[in-house]
Amino acid sequence: VSTQSTGSSGINAEYGGTQCLHARRVLDQLNCSTDTDCNIGDCYRPHTSEGYLLQLIHSSSDDKALFIGDPSHLYYTIHLSDYSSKWFWSQLPNCIEIFMIYIVSLSGALAIFNAVPAFYLDGQHMLDAFLEFVIGQSGYRLSSDFISNVSFVIQLFSTALVAVNVINALVSVCVMYS
Secondary structure (H helix, E strand, O other), X not given: OEEEEOOOOOOOHHHOOEEEOOHHHHHHOOOOOOHHXXXXXOOEEEOOOOOOEEEEEEOXXXXXXEEEEOHHXXXXXXXXXXXXXXXXXHHHHHHHHHHHHHHHHHHHHHHHHXXXXXXXXXXXXXXXXXXXXXXXXXXXXXXXXHXXXXXXXXXXXXXXXXXXXXXXXXHHHHHHOO
16 A cells, blocks of 8 residues: 655655555554644555545454445445344344345246246236237237237247347356356
8 A cells, every 4th residue: 555655754755755554554553634733753644546445444353454445335345234243043134134135036036037928938828818908909800810820929039039048148157167
């Protein structure tokens, strides 16, 4: 981590006022934040890219973590919970919550997949009922063979799309793990 010397001694003038130090040591001994806070010698404060944050995070068990990056990433990667983990079974409420989220997501995905108007799925029957309703409301007198043929073409196209997507997913998995 590059730190910026803000003191008056100018020991790093040949390097543009920056030098590399151990970030944890600098953050542990940080007692100034502006140039006016430094009275004697050099005052070092961390220098990061614009929009980035260098933060030392303390936990209740005296562990420290050093975070360098966009502050929004810190917000999205840390999950705070009301539960404190002292025994293995104390994580049970969190595990049940995650399990239920996966169950709801899987059920929703299967419901949407089942509504695709492909052969042997419920979308096939939904398409037939929809075509009967739309054509019946339009006032046209079309034969049931025509409606069946339209339904068959749509189902054939949907089944082909589902098959292509499944084959594409299998190929990408095989390529990723080979």
